[in-house]
Amino acid sequence: MKNNFVVIMAGGFGERFWPKSSQKKPKQFLDLNNCGSTLIKQTYDRFKKICKKNNIYVATHEKYKKLVLENINEINEENIILEPEKKNTSPCILLSTFIINKINKNSNVLFSPADHHIGNEDDFNRDIKKCFNFIENNKGILTIGIKPTYAATGYGYIKTNKKIKDGFYEIDEFVEKPKIKKATIFFKDKKYYWNAGIFVSKTETIINEFKKNGQHNHKVLCKIKDFDLKTIKKEYKKMKSISFDYEILEKCKLIHMLKCDFNWSDLGSWSSVSKFMKEDYNKNKTNSKRIKTFNSKDNIINIDQKNELIVEGINNYIIIQHKNKILICKKKNEQKIKDFLKD
DSSP states (O other), X not given: OTTEEEEEEXXXXXXXXXXXXXXSSOGGGSOTTSSSSOHHHHHHHHHXXXXXXXXXXXXXXXXXXXXXXXXXXXXXXXXXXXXXXXXXXXXXXXXXXXXXXXXXXXXXXXXXXXXXXXXXHHHHHHHHHHHHHHHHHSOSEEEEXXXXXXOOSSSOEEEEEEEEETTEEEEEEEEOSOOHHHHHHHHHOTTEEEEXXXXXXXXXXXXXXXXXXXXXXXXXXXXXXXXXXXXXXXXXXXXXXXXXXXXXXXXXXXXXXXXXXXXXXXXXXXXXXXXXXXXXXXXXXXXXXXXXXXXXXXXXXXXXXXXXXXXXXXXXXXXXXXXXXXXXXXXXXXXXXXXXXXX
């Protein structure tokens, strides 16, 4: 257990949850699934049942250091890995891996986003322990796959190859978020699983994969001896902005997947969090008793608790109000919310 580390990736801005989420306070610092604590605190609390507190790290943008400390009062400052600028997942993962490998050359590390909902934590704990045990005794990278419960277009997929042992599979390919036609095919095909975005590996393995397939970023960070923020700032701007999936996972020759079923949800859209909201007889999902709907159905409506809202004659829309900002968007276009915010 002393060799097992966890890195919670919490550097995103959460644009798809605008206006509730903002760059000042992004979604990982909100309670979007009505659990009584923020998403990042929920994630930290799950992993501290599996891993020593001193071995749990949070990787985030430097401007969110204060928010991390406010949300996780038991975390040490030295366990917060700060990125000076947003550079996608690959630089963040490599930086975190270098830091942990410097602490423990024999370390195994699990990377997890901070925005997941886990419905069955006992099964989650069991499966994460399986992941660490597998990596302790095997080479390569291990990912987590979730059996699809519907034809999702908002998740990436993993196509499995042959089964190597109970629950563990070789991976054939990673598939980006599909259109509904392909998602329907994947849902019916037993070889396809949702990509949960969680993976485990030895830190030495990750570093070696970057040596082969992410040479530029590897060379940049190799120049750093002491990982203080001032030195990281100087070198980080030279890093190539690219996702870990594109740069490493899709090119890795030795990669496996563990099939898991712990009632997982990636809280990446208003539709994904609407399952935690109350539903009326017309299938409107709302977060407040002060919302009244008439001749309206299949809407997602979220407002500040002190306000009131009346909706009439609207179907299949997302309506979000926060402070002095309002979003009104067709449900089918919710993946474009991030684009709407661009100048």
